[in-house]
Amino acid sequence: MPEPLLQLEGVHTHIGPYHILHGVDCAVPQGGLTVLLGRNGAGKTTTLRTIMGLWQASSGRIRFGGADIARMATPDIARTGIAYVPESMAIFTDLTVRENIVLAARSGPVDSARLDWMLGLFPALKKFWNLPAGYLSGGQKQMLAITRAIAEPRRLLLVDEPTKGLAPVMIRSMIEAFRALKQSGETILLVEQNFHAASALGDHVLVMDDGKIVHAGAMGALVADRSLQQRLLGLSLDAHQ
Amino acid sequence: MSEFPSITTEQAQTPLPRSKTDWLPLLLVPALALLALPFVGNPSSWVTLTVAGLAMGMMIFLMASGLTLVFGLMDIINFGHGVFISLGAYATLIVLGPLAAWGKADSLALNLGLMGLCILVAMALTAIVGALFERIIVRPVYGNHLKQILVTMGGLIVTEQLIHAIWGASPIPIALPETLRGAYVVGDIVMERYRVFAVVIGLAVFGGMQLLLNRTRIGLLIRAGVENPEMVEALGYRIRRLFVSVFVAGSALAGLGGVMWAFYRQTLTAGMGMEVMVLVFIVIIIGGLGSVGGCFVGSVLVALVANYVGFLAPKLALVSNILVMALVLVWRPEGLFPVARR
Amino acid sequence: MKPAFLASAQPEDTGPSNGLLLRLLSSDGPRSRALAALLVVIVLGLAATPFLFGGSQPLGTAAKICVFIALAASYDVLLGYTGIVSFAHTMFFGIGGYGVAIALDRLGPTWTSVGLGLLGALALSAALAAAIGLLSLRVRAIFFSMITLAVASAAAVLASQMSTITGGEDGLSFQLPHQLRPAFRLFAEPVLGLSINGRVLAYFLVFFAALAVFLVLLRIVNSPFGRVLQAIRENEFRAEALGYRVVAYRTAASVIAALAATIAGGLLALWLRYNGPDTTLSFSIMIDILLMVVIGGMGTLYGAVIGATLFVLAQSYLQVLMGWANTALTGVPVLPDLVHPDRWLLWLGALFIISVYAFPGGIVGHLRRRH
Numbered sequence: 001m002p003e004p005l006l007q008l009e010g011v012h013t014h015i016g017p018y019h020i021l022h023g024v025d026c027a028v029p030q031g032g033l034t035v036l037l038g039r040n041g042a043g044k045t046t047t048l049r050t051i052m053g054l055w056q057a058s059s060g061r062i063r064f065g066g067a068d069i070a071r072m073a074t075p076d077i078a079r080t081g082i083a084y085v086p087e088s089m090a091i092f093t094d095l096t097v098r099e100n101i102v103l104a105a106r107s108g109p110v111d112s113a114r115l116d117w118m119l120g121l122f123p124a125l126k127k128f129w130n131l132p133a134g135y136l137s138g139g140q141k142q143m144l145a146i147t148r149a150i151a152e153p154r155r156l157l158l159v160d161e162p163t164k165g166l167a168p169v170m171i172r173s174m175i176e177a178f179r180a181l182k183q184s185g186e187t188i189l190l191v192e193q194n195f196h197a198a199s200a201l202g203d204h205v206l207v208m209d210d211g212k213i214v215h216a217g218a219m220g221a222l223v224a225d226r227s228l229q230q231r232l233l234g235l236s237l238d239a240h241q
Numbered sequence: 242m243s244e245f246p247s248i249t250t251e252q253a254q255t256p257l258p259r260s261k262t263d264w265l266p267l268l269l270v271p272a273l274a275l276l277a278l279p280f281v282g283n284p285s286s287w288v289t290l291t292v293a294g295l296a297m298g299m300m301i302f303l304m305a306s307g308l309t310l311v312f313g314l315m316d317i318i319n320f321g322h323g324v325f326i327s328l329g330a331y332a333t334l335i336v337l338g339p340l341a342a343w344g345k346a347d348s349l350a351l352n353l354g355l356m357g358l359c360i361l362v363a364m365a366l367t368a369i370v371g372a373l374f375e376r377i378i379v380r381p382v383y384g385n386h387l388k389q390i391l392v393t394m395g396g397l398i399v400t401e402q403l404i405h406a407i408w409g410a411s412p413i414p415i416a417l418p419e420t421l422r423g424a425y426v427v428g429d430i431v432m433e434r435y436r437v438f439a440v441v442i443g444l445a446v447f448g449g450m451q452l453l454l455n456r457t458r459i460g461l462l463i464r465a466g467v468e469n470p471e472m473v474e475a476l477g478y479r480i481r482r483l484f485v486s487v488f489v490a491g492s493a494l495a496g497l498g499g500v501m502w503a504f505y506r507q508t509l510t511a512g513m514g515m516e517v518m519v520l521v522f523i524v525i526i527i528g529g530l531g532s533v534g535g536c537f538v539g540s541v542l543v544a545l546v547a548n549y550v551g552f553l554a555p556k557l558a559l560v561s562n563i564l565v566m567a568l569v570l571v572w573r574p575e576g577l578f579p580v581a582r583r
Numbered sequence: 584m585k586p587a588f589l590a591s592a593q594p595e596d597t598g599p600s601n602g603l604l605l606r607l608l609s610s611d612g613p614r615s616r617a618l619a620a621l622l623v624v625i626v627l628g629l630a631a632t633p634f635l636f637g638g639s640q641p642l643g644t645a646a647k648i649c650v651f652i653a654l655a656a657s658y659d660v661l662l663g664y665t666g667i668v669s670f671a672h673t674m675f676f677g678i679g680g681y682g683v684a685i686a687l688d689r690l691g692p693t694w695t696s697v698g699l700g701l702l703g704a705l706a707l708s709a710a711l712a713a714a715i716g717l718l719s720l721r722v723r724a725i726f727f728s729m730i731t732l733a734v735a736s737a738a739a740v741l742a743s744q745m746s747t748i749t750g751g752e753d754g755l756s757f758q759l760p761h762q763l764r765p766a767f768r769l770f771a772e773p774v775l776g777l778s779i780n781g782r783v784l785a786y787f788l789v790f791f792a793a794l795a796v797f798l799v800l801l802r803i804v805n806s807p808f809g810r811v812l813q814a815i816r817e818n819e820f821r822a823e824a825l826g827y828r829v830v831a832y833r834t835a836a837s838v839i840a841a842l843a844a845t846i847a848g849g850l851l852a853l854w855l856r857y858n859g860p861d862t863t864l865s866f867s868i869m870i871d872i873l874l875m876v877v878i879g880g881m882g883t884l885y886g887a888v889i890g891a892t893l894f895v896l897a898q899s900y901l902q903v904l905m906g907w908a909n910t911a912l913t914g915v916p917v918l919p920d921l922v923h924p925d926r927w928l929l930w931l932g933a934l935f936i937i938s939v940y941a942f943p944g945g946i947v948g949h950l951r952r953r954h
Contacts, residue, residue: 318725318728320728378936381940382939382940386724386725387662387666387667387668388939388943390668390725390728391668391873391877391935391939392936392939392940394870394873395932395933395935395936395939396936398870398928398929398931398932398935399929399932399933399936402926402928402929402932403929405925405926405929406920406921406923406926406929407920410925515866516736518732519732519733519736519737522729522730522732522733523729523733525729526726526729526730530723530725556744556745560737560740560741562733562737563733563734563737566730566733567718570718570719570722571718574721574722575722
């Protein structure tokens, strides 16, 4: 089995006086989409932020492409090829859509083929090209946040709940966009509460509870096994289906 | 920038939502100027007052712009910013000492050269001291406003005392270069030359800053950093370095403001920076902490009001600023151009 | 659920004998032997100054210490307990001074004038403090610092410009009520070798009033109200989430501090028989207060006592010391300029910065830790 692209070993994270991650062990293989599931407060967002260095792991190792990034500063982690779409989307509302993307492309102008491809995923962004991103709707902001993450080729995308608060039609187009991203060979770690979206997209699944990984496996196996779903995800799952 | 193909094809038929520029605060300035006209009565006095107000506004803007950016970018409030103004003012002595003849010469070139050198030396000195200040005073208390206020205040005390130790405690008179004295007279309108000079410098710096902020990657980074520094880091930019450069640039701008202010007052005192800081704080509160545009509008607004009121009811001049601030805060509690944050 | 911070702090070393004293101190004792000793020396020293030292200079220094203890303690309610930095404290100090001065100047040297002047000043201070607090604290605590700075400087300009009322730059000199004048004798015979004249009475008025202000402030910071203030200082959002109106509490603290500063200003004016911009209003006094509170120790009123005492003594005697050093170093480059008596603030400023970094608890915090 080839070495996974990203591997967490015994990662603990404290935020102020609170102990959030209690030894996270997991792996994200190269290629495909891994979904991170779990209740509210299980530590999914903290896991992404810890990978990104926005919260420092208090112990444990985070290996990315063979190097330990657990002690690196956020900008250096980003420079190893990880892109991050936070739950808040963190769009720069004062900057135009174009400027948001210009900034995301660190190494210089985006070539027009890549730009066409990105705007092909999210055609709505073209309309607002030179407007401050603050004028976008929630769904459009999410599109911009994802476009920003792929403005240049990256090795891993961390995406935190991209469907949260979106209208069903928007969720469908978001799922389409992630399918297209998968097809183009991106490796994605996706936090998702919406099991429908998660099961439609995921190749692999990780389930978190109380700051630990409690299940790891293929998405298909989880989808097929209702009792496993029941045990891991409880009733909240049925509500989503 | 032509980094992207312009998009004009099939979207052209759908009407774009218009960019809603917030015009209201911008209109305040001309509205105020027009409103003052009937009160002042005499149009030529009005022009003189308006030019004086603009000149003062530009100088305040120079001194305040760096402070507001530093706050916006890293949430650092520097109560010691005033020492950079004082230092910039005293730095003119380094140039005026050996080159006094340039100032006395009746030659515009020599005079402007002298001013240029003063500005250069002052900005270099305040940039260096700003870097030291950031490293020694500010960095250890990042993230704690209370300690920032205290420690930067301490830095102010110490630096003011050092100025006393180096240049002496008594006020030092300085002279304007020959050709910048006096006034331009057009009909019965009198405009002091130095004030026109100050307006030109102020507009040039404001224009430069606008270009930098809107047309360069550094500028984009600063604007993005003001809004969400964490995301800027997550995009792979080292914001610490950006912050230090903005702090240093802000200090140098305060130094430039100090030079302009020094020649305006024609007297140097170590406390002159702290005195004008009162106006600077009012201006950045009015403008919206972190907003350069707001800082510009606020500066001009405050300075115009001070000049008109100073003419109409001299005793109320400084109190008028407090009044302007109170009115603005009642209208917009976050200032004229509130900066979105996380 | 009763939040933990509302539970009253347990006094650590309560013996039956010092129960009354501890009650007077609102169960908030010095909690350090060295600190207790230092405080006893300061209080006894201040009480005994008229009996121990002849001449007017030591008495003047002691009165100034008393006034500044009350002033610094009231500032600490804001800085140490509430966690907000005001630069308008001297404005309230000045309002107290001018209130007493203007009333005595206009209405004649009677106790009624003193009372009326002080009451008027207290009312004005309370109104101003409430207005500033509500206007600025609503948005960001940091606005408060900038706005107080601006308002205070405007007040200083206003006071110097309204010269018909305030005496302008020259200030106001006035007569005191009969009992406080030097010619007044309380007893025919001297007490402990000291004839109790109006000057001595005035001193004790200042002493006991300052003591009362201090004890009242100590009571306030140890009340449930004071604990809410500290909770807000520690975590504004949590306190808000628990249902405390942060703006209201901070504004109330700012009003209380302003009232105490007003009383201190009135006391100083009474003692000096004069009030002017330089004695109560100037920005340099504001800096002095900051130095006193931070070097003495923020968030413990005893720090204000230590800080104010040390500072006033340093102001009076450090310069003498530096004068010697200056003379001794003549001929050495640069150094004499740095130890010139006028540069004493340079060293206090450096001490101030070091205090904020290395000893956030100031002298009191340091003494308590060693204990």
